[in-house]
Amino acid sequence: MPLRTLLGSILLATVLGVALQANAESIPAKSLLQPLLEAPLHAKLDHSPAPWSSPILLVDGDIYVGWVSPEKDVKVAKIRGDGGVQEATVFNLGSTSHDKGTPSLGMDRNGYLHLAAGMHNGGWEYYVSKAPCDISGFEKHGWDSTAKIPGDRISYPQFFKDRQGTLFVTYRTRAHTKGTLPGWTGAAMARYDAESRTWSSLGKKSAREDAFTPVLALNQTGRPELNPSPDKPAWYQAYRSDVFVDDQNRLHYIYVAFGENASPEGRNLASGATHVLYAVSEDQGQTWKRADGSSIKNMPMMPEDFDRAVVAQPGDLLTDASVAVTADGNPMIAFRRANSGYFARWDGKAWGVSSAPDANIQLWTDGQGRMLRFGAEAMGLSTDGGTTWKPLPIGQAAVAHVSIGADGLREAQTIALRAVVKDAAGPRMHVYRISMPAN
Numbered sequence: 001m002p003l004r005t006l007l008g009s010i011l012l013a014t015v016l017g018v019a020l021q022a023n024a025e026s027i028p029a030k031s032l033l034q035p036l037l038e039a040p041l042h043a044k045l046d047h048s049p050a051p052w053s054s055p056i057l058l059v060d061g062d063i064y065v066g067w068v069s070p071e072k073d074v075k076v077a078k079i080r081g082d083g084g085v086q087e088a089t090v091f092n093l094g095s096t097s098h099d100k101g102t103p104s105l106g107m108d109r110n111g112y113l114h115l116a117a118g119m120h121n122g123g124w125e126y127y128v129s130k131a132p133c134d135i136s137g138f139e140k141h142g143w144d145s146t147a148k149i150p151g152d153r154i155s156y157p158q159f160f161k162d163r164q165g166t167l168f169v170t171y172r173t174r175a176h177t178k179g180t181l182p183g184w185t186g187a188a189m190a191r192y193d194a195e196s197r198t199w200s201s202l203g204k205k206s207a208r209e210d211a212f213t214p215v216l217a218l219n220q221t222g223r224p225e226l227n228p229s230p231d232k233p234a235w236y237q238a239y240r241s242d243v244f245v246d247d248q249n250r251l252h253y254i255y256v257a258f259g260e261n262a263s264p265e266g267r268n269l270a271s272g273a274t275h276v277l278y279a280v281s282e283d284q285g286q287t288w289k290r291a292d293g294s295s296i297k298n299m300p301m302m303p304e305d306f307d308r309a310v311v312a313q314p315g316d317l318l319t320d321a322s323v324a325v326t327a328d329g330n331p332m333i334a335f336r337r338a339n340s341g342y343f344a345r346w347d348g349k350a351w352g353v354s355s356a357p358d359a360n361i362q363l364w365t366d367g368q369g370r371m372l373r374f375g376a377e378a379m380g381l382s383t384d385g386g387t388t389w390k391p392l393p394i395g396q397a398a399v400a401h402v403s404i405g406a407d408g409l410r411e412a413q414t415i416a417l418r419a420v421v422k423d424a425a426g427p428r429m430h431v432y433r434i435s436m437p438a439n
Contacts (some may be wrong), residue, residue: 066103070233186215
């Protein structure tokens with residue numbers, strides 16, 4: 001899921017059942033790890049690393065989690081605060097064979113659960129519960145539904161809510177009809193009106209004659225893909241976005257871009273990226289600014305419109321990145337180069353880059369100096385805005401990716417993540433609730 005806050009109940013889902021390893025020197029003594037649910041996963045389809053999906057939620061003490069079973073069923077569970085569990089099958093992925101099936105979940109201000117799953121450059125597989133806070137029945141909203149999410153050729157949907165309870169979704173979509181030209185896909189964001197039960201696109205169509213869908217961000221360059229016709233390459237952009245909503249309800253937004261002539265050799269390694277781009281909105285995505293407060297006039301936003309928080313050579317950046325804010329309200333980005341992790345921080349005047357303790361792929365914060373960092377083999381807790389870290393080991397096996405679910409800023413401090421690891425026994429999902437002490 002996009003960035004969520006530390007001060008909130010979060011849950012931990014570990015794939016293959018790797019338990020947290022607590023000791024007096026790492027995890028605070030008052031910590032509590034509560035296992036809640038275990039389920040087998042489809043080895044290929046349920047493999048969409050965060051922040052590419054949002055498979056877990058915590059709302060008013062109840063946990064909602066989605067997964068893909070070995071039988072290709074898209075399933076969702078509701079784990080009540082009293083420990084009771086209800087499971088449901090939403091639909092079956094059928095002949096789907098790609099590895100982007102992991103469900104994304106969101107809940108609107110009226111309590112309806114939204115689910116999207118199984119898409120990679122395809123039409124929306126989007127469902128909404130028939131009743132608030134109830135997973136016993138779902139209704140599909142396809143291309144002919146008035147409640148459908150705008151767009152086509154969808155990849156990487158992620159839901160998030162702002163501090164006012166408004167539901168949003170980010171995703172990659174087809175921006176133009178001519179797939180052989182740069183800019184075929186774009187980064188989209190839509191906002192949900194819970195009263196009319198309709199979605200509206202944030203952004204606009206490009207000025208090109210083949211413009212197809214309104215998008216928030218667009219890149220007219222990219223990485224050429226191999227095609228039967230070498231003189232007509234398609235141009236690849238991942239547009240894997242991440243959003244953090246701070247306590248002033250500002251949307252901090254990033255995506256990782258592939259620049260001109262980015263390396264095609266990194267296609268299967270999610271590498272070849274050249275930039276991490278940043279913008280912030282103070283009005284629920286209607287307008288956008290750079291970190292220094294200067295306005296971005298163009299829409300869709302192009303790479304030159306954003307803050308270029310990180311600039312690298314082709315092939316240097318992986319497409320995993322996440323954004324948070326420090327205690328002074330300035331943005332902080334976690335990103336990866338090869339097997340090393342880094343932080344990019346805005347100090348009020350410029351972006352600076354520093355090494356992270358491990359190959360971190362996710363970063364969360366309460367916006368008041370407390371941060372969690374999730375890396376390849378451990379997580380870390382910082383109480384000074386990321387300057388120093390206390391290790392919080394999450395198991396012996398290497399963790400492939402993590403996901404988090406939270407319910408806004410709350411005084412009760414509980415944390416959560418979903419970590420995928422490798423194991424000969426086959427993939428399994430374990431859901432945990434972790435309570436952390438205040439200090």
